Amino acid sequence: MTALFAQLLNGLDKGAAYALIALGLTLVFGTLGVVNFAHGALFMLGAFCAVTFRYLLTIEVVTTDPTQLSPWGQPLQVRTPIIQDWLGDWGAVIVDYSVPLSVLLAIPVMAAIGIAMERGLIRHFYKRTHAEQILVTFGLAIVIGEVVKTFYGPNPYPQPIPSDLRGTADIGAWFGLAPHILTYPIWRLVYLLFSLGVIGGVFAFLRFTTFGMVVRAGMADREAVGFLGIDIDRRFTIVFGLAAAVAGVAGAMYTPLLPPNYNMGMDFLVISFVVVVVGGMGSLPGAVLAGFLLGILQSFASMTEVKTLIPGIDQVIIYLAAVAVLLLRPRGLLGRRGVMES
Amino acid sequence: MSKLVMNRRKLIRTLGIGGATALAAPSFFTRGAWAQQFCNSPEVSGKIIFGFNVPQTGSYAEEGMEQLNGYMLAVKHINGEGDGGLLNTLKPVALKGNGVLGRKVEFVTGDTQTNTDAARDGARRMIERDGAVMVTGSVTSGEAIAQQSLAQEMGVIYMSGLTHSNDTTGKDKRRYGFRHFFMAHQSGIAIAPFLAQEYGTDRRAYHLTADYTWGWTQEESIKAATEALGWETVATIRTPLGLGDYSQYLTPVLNSGADVLILNHYGHDMVNSLPQAVQFGLRDRQANGKNFEIVVPMFSELMAVGAGDAVRGIIGTSNWQWSLEDEGTKAFTKSYGEAYGAPPSQSAHTGYVQAILYADAVERAGTFYPPEVIKALEGFEFDGMGNGPTLYRAEDHQCMKEVLVVRGNENPASRFEVLDVIGKTPREEVTYDPAIFGGELGPYEPNQCA
Structure with a gap:
């Protein structure tokens, strides 16, 4: 039973990442009608915001300690991050918390990248077919990946979990079980809570703000909103920036779980599109629901007992589920009538 | 006006000098009696090119880059640059610090991408395009096995880098493949x-x-x-x-x-x-x-x-740890640390040692002709390379030497001291019957690659 619960948590954790990426994809599709294959690259760029932030924080000042020798017999070089040199223990704490703090960098940077991407390229393809949109955004994803590879190299950059958030939470004990029966890494719980917070924040933003109300109205009937004298295009551009920022913070916070490299966006993109399709094209709640459901399904399929029964099932379960859902509900779980239906 | 007068004595002297010069020229590369044609013979190309084929990207990239550092340091020492490193401690040693058979070594590098197919393609390119007389490097056993099979096909010796699978010198061993690293x-x-x-x-x-x-x-x-x-x-x-x-x-x-x-x-x-x-x-x-x-x-x-x-x-x-106390380890740690600002890893060490051992074998054989170099390596007993007395076993081309047991340092005094050596298992205890893993080495005679 505890094994099932642990797998459930794993699934929620993985599903949270899927849901965050799919949420951004659906936002862009629902507002601009663009199938954005470069969205995975935005997730990757967010992860590299965390890498860059840590790099900046750990620029070191090198001093020589003549009282100690290096293993090769020269005076030992002592390296101290400049920020630690300036701020002492507080500097060390900031370096330690570089990943969560990098979200502060990722939000404006990614929003700016998203807006630039929409204004510079995507808007020229609004009236093109979905196939053409896919081609151009896929090409853009490759370009972004190669640019990152040029600057950062092809190898992954492991990012540390803040020392206070390492280790495990004894979840079993919270429910009265004996100690260590059901434990789960604290950072994975943090990521899950963070994702739920971001998802809740996006929904609240769209639900309870005037801006959100206009955007929802624009999603329902773009022309009618335009007739009311509202510049809906400008708002949709901001939504594109918002979607990029959501993907970015998802990527930044995921770095301790998966060391980022230039290609990581592609791995998530394919699954996230399946998530969007299963959830229902254009449905924000559908994207979130499908993200979590498919994450959980994938996690259960990777249990030893299941894999012994059906070897390799964990690699294909998401696609099998997508086939099943599309056969039974062609519009996806919460898909709206008329979306992507000509 | 001077007049050319050629008498019998002058004619004999001229012919003698000319003949001696003509005979001496090719022996630059072949001190012995093996002037056979073979793949990428330096006698033909005029160059001694080593191919360093390591993962510079992918899962094992860090180990690969370290290994490449080791190879480049080895070339420096073979060519007489730097402090000589392990040439000062290797016993017996034939290398003189003036290159191999009197000529400087050059090298080309490649990225295996931590991928077997890319490793094999890279090695082929080094042999066919770059003219490498020896290829070396790996961090996965898949890379090593693929490259040594290719080496056997093309008649070019392959000195594996980091490879720990039993198969490398077991069922997949090859006459043209040699492993210094220990195994599973x-x-x-x-x-x-x-x-x-x-x-x-x-x-x-x-x-x-x-x-x-x-x-x-x-x-x-x-x-x-x-x-x-x-x-x-x-x-x-x-x-x-x-x-x-x-x-x-x-x-x-x-x-x-x-x-x-x-x-x-x-x-x-x-x-x-x-x-x-x-x-x-x-x-x-x-x-x-x-x-x-x-x-x-x-x-x-x-x-x-x-x-x-x-x-x-x-x-x-x-396989090896920089904190060992023998003279070879100290010499290598000093050379490497001065060159790269960090102590060497076992990947750098095994790469360095393999390059040196190949060059030394050529020097001892007096030729690059692969069968003679292989014979010089087979059964070669040496010391001073940081692993204690070591034998390049003839039966499977596996180095027999002590194995280190290590533990993650509980209280590191510096950022370099991450591993403690807690035991050394002697060579006699880790020596096994080569027959248990099967495999055939294959023939000595090389194929012509081009």
Whole structure:
């Protein structure tokens, strides 16, 4: 039973990442009608915001300690991050918390990248077919990946979990079980809570703000909103920036779980599109629901007992589920009538 | 006006000088009697080119870059630059610090991408396009096995880099392939007594294994060694090479009934899997009334640095460690540290040693002709390279030397001191019958590559 619960948590954790990426994809599709294959690259760029932030924080000042020798017999070089040199223990704490703090960098940077991407390229393809949109955004994803590879190299950059958030939470004990029966890494719980917070924040933003109300109205009937004298295009551009920022913070916070490299966006993109399709094209709640459901399904399929029964099932379960859902509900779980239906 | 007068005596003298000069010219590369034509013969090309083919990208890139550093340092020392490094400690040594057979060595490099096919393609390119007379380098056994098979086909000697699979000098051994690095079977022999001493003989082990030749043979060897101690194997689960998130593989361990997790992972795989295992609280757990333990049968300095605090107290085996006290290790650590600002890893060490051993074998053979170089390496007994007295065994081209048992340093005094050597298993104990792994070396006679 505890094994099932642990797998459930794993699934929620993985599903949270899927849901965050799919949420951004659906936002862009629902507002601009663009199938954005470069969205995975935005997730990757967010992860590299965390890498860059840590790099900046750990620029070191090198001093020589003549009282100690290096293993090769020269005076030992002592390296101290400049920020630690300036701020002492507080500097060390900031370096330690570089990943969560990098979200502060990722939000404006990614929003700016998203807006630039929409204004510079995507808007020229609004009236093109979905196939053409896919081609151009896929090409853009490759370009972004190669640019990152040029600057950062092809190898992954492991990012540390803040020392206070390492280790495990004894979840079993919270429910009265004996100690260590059901434990789960604290950072994975943090990521899950963070994702739920971001998802809740996006929904609240769209639900309870005037801006959100206009955007929802624009999603329902773009022309009618335009007739009311509202510049809906400008708002949709901001939504594109918002979607990029959501993907970015998802990527930044995921770095301790998966060391980022230039290609990581592609791995998530394919699954996230399946998530969007299963959830229902254009449905924000559908994207979130499908993200979590498919994450959980994938996690259960990777249990030893299941894999012994059906070897390799964990690699294909998401696609099998997508086939099943599309056969039974062609519009996806919460898909709206008329979306992507000509 | 001078007049050319050619009498019989002058004619004989002129012919004698001319003949001697003509005879001496090719012997620059062939001191012995082997002037045969062979693939990329320096006698024909006029150049001695070594091919360094290592992963510079992918899961094992860090180890590959270190290995490349080792190779480049070896070339410097062979060519008489720098402090000479292990040429000062190798016994016996034929190299004089003036290149190989009197000519400077050049090199080309390649990126195997931690991928078997790319490694093989890269090695082929080095041989066919760049004219490499010897190819060396690997960090996965898949790369090494693929390259040494190619080497046999093309008649160019391949000195493997880091490869730990039993198959490399077992069922897939080749006459043209040589391995200095130790192997999984030896890891099993070396680590078993320490596991029994530290964790007892009543344990239940769960293996997570990288899904390729090295992982399979290490799992097999460690499973055999631990079961011989009395341990039970609960499960052996294969994980894809290059996986980042191991959560789906670690969660089942928690309730499997196992009390030891054995990670048959290397490079980035281990750098990811070990900290994640610790994140999942495995080392804080009790199972079957005992502390849960994690074992990494083969690990390196670089992996230990990458895994950070998670590596503390973890037991494994290693081919070499810079903190050893012998003269060879001290010399190499000094040379490497001065060149690159950090102590060398075992990957750098094995690469360096392989390049030196090949060059020395050519010098001793007096030719680059592969069959003679192979014979010079086969059965070669040497010392002073940091691993104690070592034999390049003729039967399978496996180096026989002591194996180190290491543990993640609990209290490192500096950022370099991440591993402690807790034991050395003598060469006699890790020497095995080469017949147990089968395989055929193949013929000496080289093929013509072009």
